[in-house]
Amino acid sequence: MVVFNDTEEQKRIEFLRKREAEELAQILSQKYGVEYVDLSLVAVNTDALRLLTEKEAKDAEVAVFGRVGKRVSVAARSPENPKVKGLVAKLQELGYQVTMFITSQESLKRAFTRYADLSYATETKAGVFELSNEELEQLLTKVTSLQDISKLIDEAITLKHTYRVTRILEVILAGGLSTGASDIHFEPEEAAVRLRYRLDGVLLDVLTFDHETYRLALSRLKLLSGLKLNITDEAQDGRFSIKIKGSEIELRTSILPGNYAETLVLRILNPASIGVQLEELGLEEDLRLRIEKEILKPNGMILTTGPTGSGKTTTLYAFLRKVNSPQTKIITIEDPIEYHLKGLVQTQVDKKTYTFAAGLRSALRQDPDIIMIGEIRDGEVATTAVNAALTGHLVFSTLHTNNAAGSFPRLIDLGVDEKVLSSSVNVAMAQRLVRKLCNACKKQRAASTEEKTLIDKILAGVVNRALIPQDTSMVYGATEGGTCPECHGRGYKGRIGIFEAIFMDGAIETILREKPSEREIAEAAKPQGIPTMPQDGILKVLRGVTSLEELKRVVDLDTGR
Numbered sequence: 001m002v003v004f005n006d007t008e009e010q011k012r013i014e015f016l017r018k019r020e021a022e023e024l025a026q027i028l029s030q031k032y033g034v035e036y037v038d039l040s041l042v043a044v045n046t047d048a049l050r051l052l053t054e055k056e057a058k059d060a061e062v063a064v065f066g067r068v069g070k071r072v073s074v075a076a077r078s079p080e081n082p083k084v085k086g087l088v089a090k091l092q093e094l095g096y097q098v099t100m101f102i103t104s105q106e107s108l109k110r111a112f113t114r115y116a117d118l119s120y121a122t123e124t125k126a127g128v129f130e131l132s133n134e135e136l137e138q139l140l141t142k143v144t145s146l147q148d149i150s151k152l153i154d155e156a157i158t159l160k161h162t163y164r165v166t167r168i169l170e171v172i173l174a175g176g177l178s179t180g181a182s183d184i185h186f187e188p189e190e191a192a193v194r195l196r197y198r199l200d201g202v203l204l205d206v207l208t209f210d211h212e213t214y215r216l217a218l219s220r221l222k223l224l225s226g227l228k229l230n231i232t233d234e235a236q237d238g239r240f241s242i243k244i245k246g247s248e249i250e251l252r253t254s255i256l257p258g259n260y261a262e263t264l265v266l267r268i269l270n271p272a273s274i275g276v277q278l279e280e281l282g283l284e285e286d287l288r289l290r291i292e293k294e295i296l297k298p299n300g301m302i303l304t305t306g307p308t309g310s311g312k313t314t315t316l317y318a319f320l321r322k323v324n325s326p327q328t329k330i331i332t333i334e335d336p337i338e339y340h341l342k343g344l345v346q347t348q349v350d351k352k353t354y355t356f357a358a359g360l361r362s363a364l365r366q367d368p369d370i371i372m373i374g375e376i377r378d379g380e381v382a383t384t385a386v387n388a389a390l391t392g393h394l395v396f397s398t399l400h401t402n403n404a405a406g407s408f409p410r411l412i413d414l415g416v417d418e419k420v421l422s423s424s425v426n427v428a429m430a431q432r433l434v435r436k437l438c439n440a441c442k443k444q445r446a447a448s449t450e451e452k453t454l455i456d457k458i459l460a461g462v463v464n465r466a467l468i469p470q471d472t473s474m475v476y477g478a479t480e481g482g483t484c485p486e487c488h489g490r491g492y493k494g495r496i497g498i499f500e501a502i503f504m505d506g507a508i509e510t511i512l513r514e515k516p517s518e519r520e521i522a523e524a525a526k527p528q529g530i531p532t533m534p535q536d537g538i539l540k541v542l543r544g545v546t547s548l549e550e551l552k553r554v555v556d557l558d559t560g561r
Contacts, residue, residue, distance in 0.1 A: 025077075025104040034100050037075050039065060039107035044114050048072055051096075052087060054115040060084050063103075063111035064091070069348070070337070072096045075103040075111070094248045095340035139174035140244070145488045146197070149175035150207040153195075157213055165216045168209075173251075175206070176268055177244065179488075182309075183268065186214060188261035200435045200495050201309065201554075211261060218255075218264060225253040233257050239336070247271055252336070274339045278318040281311075282496035282540070284467065287530055290503065291427065295319050295396075298369075300426035301389040305401040311433045311497050312398040313338060316372055319396055320344065323370060332372040333359035349374070356381045364388055373397040379415035386416050389424040403533070404430040404502045405521040412515060422509035429501045432533060432554045434546045436494045438487035441479040442544060451475065451548055454557060458538045463529035469542045476544040496545060498537045498555070501530050 022038060029036035048067035049057075057063050060083035066073030072091060076084045079100050088098050143149055149171060156167040172195065176184045181197035188194075192208040222229050225238030238253040252267040283291065294302060302319065304312040317339055324330060324343050333356055335349040347363070349356055356373060357380040363371055364384075375398050376382050389395045401410045407428035412418050447455060455472055462468060478491025487493040502508065502525040511524045522532075531539065537551040551557070 022104050022106075025102055025107075029102040032079060032102060034079050034102045037065075037073075037101040037103050037107070039063070039075060039103055039111045042066075044111050046114060049111070049114055051091060054112065056087060057115075058112060060087055061105070061108055062087060063108055065111055070096050071099070073099050073101060075101040075107065077103065077105055077108060094243075095337070139170055140178050143171070143175045143178045146175075146179065146204065146206055149179075153207060153209065157209055165213070165220055168213065169217055169220060173242065173266075176266070177249070177270065180270075180273065180494075181268060182273070184266040186218070186264040188214065188258055188263060190260055193261070199490070200492055201433055202435070204490075214261065218262060221253060221264065221266070222255070225251075227253065227255065232262055250336070250338075269336070269338045271339045274314050274317060276314050276318055278322050281315060281318055281499075282545075283499055284531065284536065284539075286464070287499060287501060291429075291501070292322065294426045294503070295323055295394070297394060297426060299389060299392050299394055301385065301395045301397065301424050302426055303397055303399055303407050303428045305399045305404060305407050305428065305430045306432060307400065307402075309433070310431055311495075312431065313374070315429070315431065315497070316396050316398065317341070320370075320372060323394075328370060329366070329368045330370045330372070331363040331366060331368040332374075333363060334372070334374040357384065360384050360388070364393070368393065370394045370396070375400070376411075376414070382411055382414040382416050386411070386420060386424045390420060401430070403518065403522070404428045404500050405518040405525065406430075407502075408508075408512060408521055409516070409518060418512050418515055421512050422504060425504055427501055427503045429499060430533060431497045431499045432537075433495045434498055434537065434540070434554050435492035435550050436496050437476055437478055437544060437546055437550075438484060438491055438493045440486040441482060441484040441491065442476050443479055444474055444476050444544070447473055447475045447548075455538055455542070455548075458534050458557065461526075462531055462535050462539075463526065464531075467531065467539055469539075472542060475541055475548055477547050477549070492550070496540070498533050498540060498551075500533045500536060503528055503530075 026036045042065065044063070044065045045067050048064040051064045051067070051072065052062070060081060061077040062084050063075050064072050065075055074088060074091070078084065079102060088100070091098050143152065152171040153168055156164050156171060159167065172184060176197060179197060179199055181199050183198040185196040185198070185203065186193060187196065188211065193211060193214040194208050195206045196203045197206055219229055224240040227236045227238045234257065236255045239250060240253070241248050241250045249271070250269040252269065254265045254267070256263045278288065278292070294300070304315050306312055320330060320332070320341060324341065326343070330343070331345045331347070333347055333349060335356070337346050337348045340346065347354070347359055349359055356375070356377060360371070360373060360381060361384065371388060371393055373381065373385055373395065376385060385395050385397060399407055399410055401407055408421060408425070411421060452473060459468055459472065480489065480491040482489045482491070502521065505528065507524045507527065508521065511520060533555055534557050537546070537555055540546050541548050541551055
């Protein structure tokens with residue numbers, strides 16, 4: 001008698017059906033020229049999976065299964081499906097580099113089951129912590145002042161369940177985004193932990209909270225940033241990102257060992273704050289028009305200088321927007337990529353494998369018209385950048401010097417031959433950022449005798465007298481500590497640049513042969529008629545853009561630095 005084993009037969013049929021599906025996917029991969037992947041044989045990255053909602057993924061029969069930085073791997077049943085193309089375009093708009101794979105329906109089902117793991121992690125707050133972007137968006141509408149942030153954090157601290165740490169972090173991040181903070185500082189002291197925001201370049205206290213809450217929050221932020229939880233006596237750097245209203249905001253995490261606990265700073269890299277047009281930077285019209293001519297030249301070097309946080313990268317991005325066109329090949333080498341621009345090849349350095357020097361050498365092999373180097377830090381990068389400027393490339397970069405004149409001695413110190421500087425450098429700029437007075441509450445007042453003397457002394461060196469207002473006896477001041485709804489009583493709202501520049505001309509070319517000092521270069525550049533930073537700052541004070549107190553905070557008006 002023959003006995004049929006229905007269970008075994010069913011298993012065999014199921015196995016054959018799955019193998020047939022996988023073989024079909026492999027055949028289609030050859031037809032479409034797209035790699036094949038079996039998702040049952042690879043690990044599905046949950047951070048990658050989160051980039052698309054479960055509904056989006058199932059509707060388009062697609063899954064994001066791998067993610068390394070900004071590079072993502074996407075598997076689809078039909079890469080030509082319009083829904084798939086739409087989701088890929090969405091990822092690319094957020095700055096991701098997408099590698100497509102073709103897969104079977106069964107493979108996708110296995111990937112879709114991982115969405116249940118995401119839900120579990122969110123509900124129980126177990127495993128990898130994920131901030132609620134929806135909650136952040138709601139909080140952005142509620143948080144309008146530092147007082148609101150303090151109140152909401154105090155309420156969250158009183159909660160007893162595990163959600164309180166999540167809520168505290170959401171409020172802190174929403175507060176930083178809504179107030180336009182560039183950094184969030186957690187500073188442990190003996191009795192409590194101090195929370196401060198850097199707003200328009202100035203640190204402001206928000207509140208203090210207990211060490212236990214900070215310990216839990218620090219652990220969550222370490223997890224988010226990919227840092228080691230058990231390391232407390234070494235400095236660590238990491239990063240994570242959050243999506244708000246369709247745009248992705250990256251946060252850089254810096255941790256230092258401290259006396260009472262680790263000190264944490266979150267740097268907010270908000271595309272909205274760095275996406276400034278060239279016309280909005282604060283350049284005097286004459287200087288702006290001259291710079292626009294320089295950035296349209298086919299070769300040479302444009303340098304911006306200044307300390308950390310002086311807006312150099314924002315200026316370079318404004319230049320790139322101005323010159324970006326379908327006919328131009330632009331490659332950037334950055335640390336990190338702070339803002340994604342369409343039409344550019346943007347690369348990010350890695351200290352071990354992809355340095356500025358290695359990136360620059362590789363970029364030159366790709367025949368670019370324009371190269372943007374985040375920073376010239378050493379002799380190798382300086383020499384290669386100068387050679388690139390001499391061989392038909394336009395190079396944008398930054399240097400850490402105090403003023404425009406200091407750019408030339410700095411490059412010579414880095415090993416660049418002074419004889420080639422005149423042929424390679426088109427213009428060297430220096431800049432600082434000053435807070436802008438709030439237009440709603442600023443007040444005009446008469447300058448004191450001491451202030452008037454200082455103003456007259458600085459303006460005496462301005463070559464173009466047409467830039468100076470007729471009345472130099474009146475200045476503007478901030479109304480701090482008030483109730484102005486526009487600036488929340490700070491008296492200032494936003495920041496603007498003050499600039500100086502030295503263009504390459506016959507006088508500068510001649511003096512460079514003698515390895516001159518900063519002072520000698522500045523003297524040789526005076527006939528160019530470009531206001532220095534102190535002069536540009538005083539002109540903005542007289543026009544009511546900023547205050548004399550703010551200018552003194554940023555620039556030493558005695559030395560011009």
